[in-house]
Amino acid sequence: MNALARGGGMLAVILVVVGGTAGLGAALGLGGTAVLAGLTAMFCFLPASGGPLRSDLRLLAAFAPAVVVGGAGPRLLGEASPVAAIALLVVAVFVAALLPALGPRFVTVGLGLGMASVFGYGFQLSGSATPAQIIGAPAVAVGVVIVLRLLMGIADPGKPTRAALADAMAGPARESAEQAVRLWLADRPRAWQARVLAATARTHGTVAVLRDRLRAFEPEQAEAVTRVLDVVDERLAALAETVRVKQVPAEPPQIDRVDPDVLLPGDTAALLDEVWAALTDLRDAATGRDESTVEFPRHVVREVLRQEAGGALSWRSAQLRHAVRCALGILVAVVVAAFRPGDPLTVSFLMTTFAIMQPEWRDTLTKAWQRGAGAAAGAVVLALALWLLPQSALLPLGIVALLVGFPFLQTKPMVFNACIVLMAVGVNASTRHLDAVSTLLEYLLLVLLAVVIGLLFGFAAVPGAPKPSVAQRVSTAVEATGELLGTVGSRLRGGAGRREVGMRFRAAARTVQDLLNPEAGSREPGVEQRSALDELGEGLRGLTASAGALVQRGAESPAMAEFADRAARALSGGGDLPEPPPSADEEERLLADLVLADLRRVRGGAGAFAAA
Numbered sequence: 259m260n261a262l263a264r265g266g267g268m269l270a271v272i273l274v275v276v277g278g279t280a281g282l283g284a285a286l287g288l289g290g291t292a293v294l295a296g297l298t299a300m301f302c303f304l305p306a307s308g309g310p311l312r313s314d315l316r317l318l319a320a321f322a323p324a325v326v327v328g329g330a331g332p333r334l335l336g337e338a339s340p341v342a343a344i345a346l347l348v349v350a351v352f353v354a355a356l357l358p359a360l361g362p363r364f365v366t367v368g369l370g371l372g373m374a375s376v377f378g379y380g381f382q383l384s385g386s387a388t389p390a391q392i393i394g395a396p397a398v399a400v401g402v403v404i405v406l407r408l409l410m411g412i413a414d415p416g417k418p419t420r421a422a423l424a425d426a427m428a429g430p431a432r433e434s435a436e437q438a439v440r441l442w443l444a445d446r447p448r449a450w451q452a453r454v455l456a457a458t459a460r461t462h463g464t465v466a467v468l469r470d471r472l473r474a475f476e477p478e479q480a481e482a483v484t485r486v487l488d489v490v491d492e493r494l495a496a497l498a499e500t501v502r503v504k505q506v507p508a509e510p511p512q513i514d515r516v517d518p519d520v521l522l523p524g525d526t527a528a529l530l531d532e533v534w535a536a537l538t539d540l541r542d543a544a545t546g547r548d549e550s551t552v553e554f555p556r557h558v559v560r561e562v563l564r565q566e567a568g569g570a571l572s573w574r575s576a577q578l579r580h581a582v583r584c585a586l587g588i589l590v591a592v593v594v595a596a597f598r599p600g601d602p603l604t605v606s607f608l609m610t611t612f613a614i615m616q617p618e619w620r621d622t623l624t625k626a627w628q629r630g631a632g633a634a635a636g637a638v639v640l641a642l643a644l645w646l647l648p649q650s651a652l653l654p655l656g657i658v659a660l661l662v663g664f665p666f667l668q669t670k671p672m673v674f675n676a677c678i679v680l681m682a683v684g685v686n687a688s689t690r691h692l693d694a695v696s697t698l699l700e701y702l703l704l705v706l707l708a709v710v711i712g713l714l715f716g717f718a719a720v721p722g723a724p725k726p727s728v729a730q731r732v733s734t735a736v737e738a739t740g741e742l743l744g745t746v747g748s749r750l751r752g753g754a755g756r757r758e759v760g761m762r763f764r765a766a767a768r769t770v771q772d773l774l775n776p777e778a779g780s781r782e783p784g785v786e787q788r789s790a791l792d793e794l795g796e797g798l799r800g801l802t803a804s805a806g807a808l809v810q811r812g813a814e815s816p817a818m819a820e821f822a823d824r825a826a827r828a829l830s831g832g833g834d835l836p837e838p839p840p841s842a843d844e845e846e847r848l849l850a851d852l853v854l855a856d857l858r859r860v861r862g863g864a865g866a867f868a869a870a
Contacts, residue, residue: 275303279402283395290383291395297381298329299399301374305366306403310419310445311411318407321367322400324353328375329396334389336379343379344592348585350375351612355584358617359577363440376588376612380595380605414504419445424502427458427540428495447552453543454501458494460536463806464529465490470803471526474852482518486530489516493537500544510545513537524845525811532810580617587615587715594707602686603697606678607704614712622716626709632675633705637698640680644694649687652694656684728787732794732864735769739798739860740829742766746805747822750815759809763802770798794863800856801829804849817841818850825853829860 280296288295302325306318328350336343354372357364378396411417419441426438442451465487472480496511515534522530591611595604610629616622643655663677683701687694726734742762748754774795808818817839824836835857838850 272300272303275299275403275406279399282402283398286394286398288391288394288398289387291387291391294329294378294381294383295395295398297377298325298374298396299402301325301370301377302400302403303406305370306407307410308366308418309363310417310441311407311415312446313441313444314407314411315404317363317367318400318404321371322397322404324350324371325374325400326393326396328354328371329378329399330393332375332379333392340596344589344596347375347379347592348589351588352581352585355581355615356577362437363444372584372612373609376608377605379592380608382600382602382604416445416448417504419451420502420504423451423454423458424498427454427498427501449548449550449552450543450546452552453548454540457536457540457543461490461494461533461540464532464536464810467803467807467810468526468529468533470800471807471848471852474848474855475523479518479520479522482520483522483526483530486516486518490533490537494540497537497540497544500541506545506547510541513541524843524848525807526845529807529810577617580615583715584612584615587611587711590715591708591711594711601700602690602692603682603701603704606682606701607708610705610708611711614709615716619717622712626713626716628671629675629705630709632672633679633702635672636676636679637702639676640683640694640698643680644698649694652684653688656681656688659684728791731769731773732791735766735773735794735798736829736860736864738762738766738769739801740826742802742805743822743826743829746808747819747826749809750819750822752814763806766798766802766805770795770802773798790863792863793859797856797859797863801825801853801860804852804856807849811845815846818846821850821853825857828857 276296276299278296279299280292283292283295302318302321306314306321308314309317328347332343332347332350334343335346351372354368354375357368357371374396419438422438422441438455442448442455468483468487472483475483493511493513500507500510513534517530588608588611591608595601595607598604614622614625614629616625643651647655659677659680663674663681666673666677679698679701683694683698686692687697742765745754745759745762749759774791805822808822821836821839821842824833827833828835835854836850838847838854842850
């Protein structure tokens, strides 16, 4: 029901966007292109919402020229040179498919640009249109979306950023933290939000270290620390709601400290002090709200952009290969469509082809199945309607089908695709006085052809870099964790800097994440290897947590530095398990015991993949 409610709400918004833009276009004299303006506005609206107002408006400003060129350029060039029109459309689709390489924020941007370009080229206008009307349609669409986005967000421009920060506070999920950082950077970065991010990372990191060492405690100690950490989670959830709202509550939640009632080993008490100190900083930042802007050095921004562009344009980039596949697939589809000029179903054929092709083969198969099965189901319903109802009922039936199907766009795509059959065939057969049965058969054949093209160019057209095997992912994760331990050893001698240590931590966390949750299309481990993989992952995470605890102590320790170096060598198979240093204090001995336990878990788990 919630999904239907959200879909119904989005339907209402889309109807306002499409209807309002088409009405404005008609009033401005766009003629038949008013419908083109309305539907282009829908493609622009979807990627221009969901982020902070400032970020969305800035994105729209950069997005607008591309939409105008992609939506109007191929149609205008088609009157002078069909070859040039097709070439421009192919380039627009290539750029649209490549945009998601810049980050998750650009997934819907690429989809919107691609759909607008394909729709602008394939849409059959009723009557002729002047160049000014063709250019004016996407321009009016973008203008309407900018005004609507401004009106929707002006009351609370920073709401999405605060919501992402609150989600990151309430749960330590990596995706929530990354989303919060992305939105904070995309918006005007405020100082209080930077403090919230930093304090949240400190809190979650220290809590992770404490939870990891519970397995080394006596039952009474573990139970006492668990009770405290549960209270910490409650305090974080309460503070998250303080961050989420626009105005600070009159009575913000207090940080009432709770301590365990047992004696704790090592630096555990100091780590608990760090948790409560981070929570206090978090509350001060959330209630104080310093709105000053955090400035970033320009060279840092340029370096990030350079690395992203280099990764996106590398042939090992799945997104680049996907962009080439999409461009080739659309090229073939447009050439096929050129044999039937003026066909009203051309736009459905081209958009179906574009929608089916996905970066991953499995996703392409899923899209093809959803489109094909949905079209077949819709054809059966339409055949019954043609048998039971007069042809004059097809137009209202198609409109009703669109309204019914739209709430299912994301939750049940096959239902939505079935409804699109009724809409496309019913509306075209009624408005263009076509035979409904022939139109339905042609629609099904075009969907089948689109599926064939999508599957062919979604997989076979461009060879890709092979996905790493399970054994390769294990080797990479173990190597990254070993390098982390070696860097921690250098840090304990006063050598490695904070930046280098931070890079090693991020690399170790990323490789473990890739090990346990690989990208789509990667080979899965066998059933007998699954438990070994879980054990291996837990051991690597434990080693990362213990490395973090060693660094967090802050003091140099040559003895523990040597222990970390020997642990790194043992992890890579270059030596025996190290012995805890005789001079270790209670905290160091506790950490050494945890490291040894995790080394044994990793060695045991890695043995299952040695011959893979």
